């Protein structure tokens with residue numbers, strides 16, 4: 258059997274990244290397969306399904322079984338297949354409850370030591386909300402933030418329609434914010450954000466005051482609170498962010514005016530407020546209506562460049578937009 262020194266590191270890293278990125282769209286050439294000896298397979302298993310992180314927070318059984326099956330099918334004609342591939346395939350096939358939650362582990366900078374773990378579903382709508390999965394715009398916005406951490410350093414950030422919290426958690430972990438307030442209108446979503454904060458920032462101490470769940474550590478705080486754009490009267494006056502962010506929140510024409518009202522309210526509270534909204538443009542008309550509504554409310558915007566994924570993988574081929582919005586100061 259070959260020694261560890263002979264492992265094809267580049268291929269190993271690619272297969273590990275594909276696994277974490279949920280990517281089944283890859284081909285293995287015969288030359289590659291010939292390098293996937295027992296030690297290679299052991300290294301792959303150790304970095305993925307055998308890792309403590311994945312044992313504690315298992316990924317979707319459906320994806321894991323498809324991925325393992327694909328590797329096994331490629332290996333079988335050419336290599337002795339590691340026993341753990343078969344046992345892990347059985348485990349994942351017994352864990353196919355796709356209506357429920359599983360965990361996704363997002364690699365930052367393709368580094369298996371720098372991971373944001375998110376409990377989420379793979380379904381677009383669950384319990385009447387789109388907020389229980391991570392959307393592409395969340396990956397784009399987080400990637401852009403990680404490339405511009407100085408914008409967020411020591412700032413009080415508030416996220417609108419945070420969903421399960423990937424963007425807010427990534428920025429909290431890696432951009433040295435003073436505080437980050439996750440907001441959404443759905444109770445299941447807010448409960449899941451709290452769980453995701455506990456997973457990723459376990460050293461933060463949790464307390465709940467007046468319906469706001471707070472996680473505190475070394476002068477920094479993460480807050481989770483209900484904010485429905487349709488019921489702005491409930492917004493406490495002491496919520497005054499420096500920066501407002503939102504990912505994939507421009508999709509329903511009926512909430513564009515309430516959404517712009519929220520942005521305007523925060524602009525009134527802080528005349529230096531900066532707002533960053535990342536969108537996947539699925540419907541040109543809806544997006545144009547959003548821009549028009551911003552204009553009608555005297556909210557100026559610039560379109561920021563968002564070309565390539567840098568530290569977080571996202572689909573560069575989609576129609577997208579990152580807006581920076583400011584109040585027009587009179």
Ligand SMILES: C[S@@+](CC[C@H](N)C(=O)[O-])C[C@H]1O[C@@H](n2cnc3c(N)ncnc32)[C@H](O)[C@@H]1O
Nearest residue numbers: 387388391392395418419420442485486504505
């Ligand atoms: C498509 S999801 C995006 C979630 C997350 N930002 C992401 O990109 O992964 C839209 C989010 O907006 C929230 N939302 C929709 N209408 C809302 C409203 N009226 N007030 C507050 N949040 C709302 C939903 O609950 C959901 O979490």
